[in-house]
Amino acid sequence: MSSLEILSNSTSSSNSVTILGVLASGSGSNLEAIANAIAKGQLQAQIAVVIYNESDAFAKQRAEKFGIPAILVNHRDYKSRKDLDRSIIELLNQHNVDLVIMAGWMRIVTQVLIDAFPERILNIHPSLLPSFKGIHAIEQAFTYGVKITGCTVHLLSLEVDSGKILKQAAVPVLANDTLEDLQKRIQVQEHIIYPLAIAEYSQTLAS
Numbered sequence: 619m620s621s622l623e624i625l626s627n628s629t630s631s632s633n634s635v636t637i638l639g640v641l642a643s644g645s646g647s648n649l650e651a652i653a654n655a656i657a658k659g660q661l662q663a664q665i666a667v668v669i670y671n672e673s674d675a676f677a678k679q680r681a682e683k684f685g686i687p688a689i690l691v692n693h694r695d696y697k698s699r700k701d702l703d704r705s706i707i708e709l710l711n712q713h714n715v716d717l718v719i720m721a722g723w724m725r726i727v728t729q730v731l732i733d734a735f736p737e738r739i740l741n742i743h744p745s746l747l748p749s750f751k752g753i754h755a756i757e758q759a760f761t762y763g764v765k766i767t768g769c770t771v772h773l774l775s776l777e778v779d780s781g782k783i784l785k786q787a788a789v790p791v792l793a794n795d796t797l798e799d800l801q802k803r804i805q806v807q808e809h810i811i812y813p814l815a816i817a818e819y820s821q822t823l824a825s
């Protein structure tokens with residue numbers, strides 16, 4: 619069975635639509651993959667809002683292409699991480715968000731955000747956790763010389779890249795790979811497993 623068939627099957631038994639709020643800092647390719655899965659009817663969800671923290675984040679353009687409201691919350695405007703998180707919580711609640719999707723959100727979150735959405739914040743990380751936590755994960759794995767790496771969808775916890783693992787995909791490092799080659803192949807897998815993990819986790823929450 620293909621990943622997309624699994625995705626369809628995992629969502630077909632429930633009619634409930636999960637309201638997502640997506641946090642993104644950069645390109646937003648995972649946001650686009652999730653929006654595409656929704657548009658194709660493969661994921662019973664709706665993205666109510668995209669919150670981005672860098673004014674030039676391409677995620678904003680991707681959100682607008684899908685008609686999703688995109689709101690800039692510039693972390694530089696806040697005195698503390700907690701204040702930033704309080705502002706984000708207010709926006710997520712205004713949009714009735716059930717599940718928070720961190721898609722390349724490059725800010726460390728506080729307990730304030732986690733308490734507002736307990737076990738309802740998902741993150742994607744470009745390594746096979748628990749290996750290569752933190753920033754530049756693909757480069758860390760590439761430089762270390764591993765032969766297999768990949769990506770992980772997990773629940774967010776206070777400790778960075780350490781929450782419960784929901785789904786992983788393995789990606790081999792090929793002999794002539796450049797860092798860019800590897801990055802592209804990991805992203806292909808991210809775009810498959812993130813919508814799938816959201817569908818499956820939504821089912822778990824609904825049951």
Ligand code: GAR
Nearest residue numbers: 644645646647648721722742743744
């Ligand atoms: C993704 O590769 C994601 O795994 C990574 O940022 C990229 C965002 O890409 N996240 C982290 O490194 C978090 N620690 P995108 O903006 O194109 O979705």
